[in-house]
Amino acid sequence: MAELVPPQEYWWMLFNYYLIAAVILAGGVTMLLVYFLLRYKTSNEDEYGEDYPGPGRLPTRYAKIGPTRYLLVVTGIIVLGLTVATFPYTEYVELTPQAPDMTIWVTAYTFGWRFQYPDEMGGFTTINEVIVPTGTMVEFKVTSQDVFHAFGIPEFKGAKVDAIPGIVNSLWIITPDEPGEYDIFCYELCGVGHSLMVAKLKVVTPDEFQRFLEEKAGR
């Protein structure tokens, strides 16, 4: 297997860039606002700025636009640039870059998740629990048998797709090298049991995974 970057690493990288840009821009604008407020404060109600129309009157001409337009161009380029710059990463996340090590079919139903393992591993199904080995590229093919759900594993940022009847959406993750347990939630209100549609993603060592498969085959 070629070394693949786990999608969530790109997600965090981009999120941090956005956060930095947002803090600088929003913070700058906020400071400007606060500065103007303090600098031009007055308690004299009858003092008017140069182009104020005056009480009970109407403006006669438009106020001019000054150097702010350059600021606008700059922020516009930043916002558009940031968005377009994410596209390669979006493609990386969405278009599975290589054949995954294993593909698990996920069917959402009211109110739970059914996971079907690949045929070569036995083709068995599990409910609300999916066990995968460490360091593996796992693809989930997600659909729904009844209503609109959404399948998401929050720990793996960006690992989320809608589960819609008649549509198969896929996502892939690279499981970490250490065993662990992760929550799977439903991210679309699907009915009374929405809050209870919680499943577990269990990442286990390859040995343990092998034992799990044998146990399933033996049954």
Next chain:
Amino acid sequence: MATWSWVKRWLTTTNHKDIGILYMVTSIYFFLVAGVLAMLFRTQLAFPEKEILIGSEFNQAVTIHGLLMLLWFMSPFEVGLANYLIPLQIGARDLAFPRLNALSYWLYLASGLVLIAGFFVPGGAADMGWTLYAPQNVLLTGDGTILAAVAIILITASVTVGTVNFVVTIAKMRAPGMTWSKIPMFTWGVLFSVLMMWLAFPPLAVGALALILDKMLGTTFLTSLEGGALLWDHLFWFFGHPEVYVLLLPALGAMADIVSVFARRQLYARRFVIISLFVATALSYLVWMHHMFITGTSLTVRKIFSVTTALISIPFELATLALIMTLYKGRVVYRAPLLYVIAGILFFIIGGSTGVFQAAIILDRAFRGTYWVVAHFHYIMVGAVLLGLLGALYFWWPKITGRLYNEKLAKIQLLLLGVGVTATYLPQFLLMDMPRRYYTYPEEWLGLNRISTLGAFILLAAFLLGLYILIDSLVRGKPAPPNPWKAWGLEWAVPSPPPRHNYDGQPVVREDGSIVFVPEHELERIGVENVMKSSGNPELAPKGVLPNGGAGVKHVHHEHWSMTPMLVGLSTLVMGLGLVAGKPVLLLGLAILAAAIAKWAIDDYRERFHEDEPRFREDWPFSGTNKLRLGMWTFISSEVFLFGSLISVYLFIRSRSLAWPPGYEHHDPYIGLLNTIILFTGTLFYSLAYLYAKHGKMIKSAALMLGTIATGGLFLGVKAFEWWGLFTQGYGINSSLPFQLYFVLTGIHALHVIAGLIATIYMVAKILSGRRPSLTSILMLGIYWGIVEIVWTFLFPMFYLM
């Protein structure tokens, strides 16, 4: 007796200020209901291990909270303010169509009551989130969802009528000298807002109709794989995203005016702000799919929507910067309304910049369905829009009520609001993994949720304090002078509260920006142009310029009122409830509707309802058209959008169907062609009728209209024959999708034919009894027939040939 006349006044009023007050009071009632629901589910979320409000009840609370806040509180509150203020701001005596204005209000009230009635029917209110996603909205919900769909259709009718009114008023009813460059930003904001509602609501109404049919008549638009979840997504979000800007723009406009007043500066780069808001209005129709980034649609399409979404942030950046730059070199006085607006801008910066994150598809994958999204849009909706609107309320309150209020308390309230918004919504950004609408959740999120709930209670305290401030002002407030803020604008040149007819004398905006109120005979004597130039020229100065809005000089004002709008509203309420309560109630509602329409026709026939037409006005570039004509065109465009949405539904479903029998297998193309010819003939008759009317030959005109009535009736007869044939073959509205679409689309078209027939019969009756309908009304009915005709020329090939 005094009480009765008071009740009667509010039930029959058609005065824009009364209706504005009705709108605002009603919207505040819905706000309180939605707020109580929010407190209930926030309490549950503070104690996730307990079962205070769980399951369907929890889902009902979040659903109705969202629907009420957006569609029945914020938007109508803005419409209420607009109702009260826009005629005052542009120098009109009322809206263009006062009776339709009352109708908008009563439809709005009926729709809200229908929605809330959901709590009292079996299965409870709608409980699938305010987005009412398919197919669970059909499969898993009770009768409350039907009521929610009815409520949506009714409010669509309400906003469509309202749009017609505001567009025509702003375009046609401005005082002389009130050029487009002079109208306040609030009026601009409302104009853009109604322009968005105008085209965004028809698709939503079509979705709601599909929902009702699916639940009641067994169609499968929203449950089939061909339509289903994605069809609803498109219909809903085509409405849903513009709706955000529908709410935002009037608030932003008001904020701009308020900043300008208290900074004692003109709004910075005013022209660019107007242009950028227009750009945002246009772009708002092209961003809806960013709500569908993970539904699995084509990546290329989503990239386009990602870019449009990033683009739409730029006009709002400009608006925000303009607000801030307005303070530059100003003389900023820290009055309560300004402070509310400043807080609104601060929260808008946070809410807006987090929105940019969601424009990136990859980032949105993680945000979708989480509390990050909740935090983002509450920062916009509560932080920016609601605070901005409160600022607007505190700004115009003295004008509306004639009372001052306790500004110190208002500032304390703002402090509470600021703390409340931050405590409630900031933790929700950190809950960026937590799914929305979970009533119970893992331990790790407990702390942040508790802070959020605490914040919600602080907000509650702030709103209660706000209510106290307002009531205190009504009871004990000092009388307000006409212009307590030294604000610019026409509304501040009249007394507080303004007299019932707004001004004696005609307001004229002079070239130097001053406003004079001139008796009409003086205007005639000197000429409007000369009055506008009269500021520095004593020779041209009109005699009898009226100070202070011309109070004290007699103006012949025709008081108008009508109870039919209320009756129509009542009938829709009864019919809406009747869909769930059963046939007798439904029939009762229909009877009331019939009575109301008859009464409307009789009133119209007897010319009982008199509207003042402004004699002097500024209406470039619409001088060539009259208000009825402009209104009808606005209405007809929304009809075009309604049918456009219906046809889009057809195309969407058909393009996703694997097999689709050609139309001629079940529908005889020759009969279809015959009906096409019949309808064409009817339109032709009507065109001739119009030409005769134009030359004053009313009897011949009426005779040709009778021809239209005959052909229209024949068309319906043939249609009934076709339908009957299909029914006897065992096909119905719940057969396969091609039949469902056939019955629904041709059925809605037939309803339009029936409406046209009723109007034409009325027109003929009016002519034959010796009254002369205006040529415009004859023309407008003709254009209506033309639209009915054009729609049919689409439906005929869609169902009979392809």
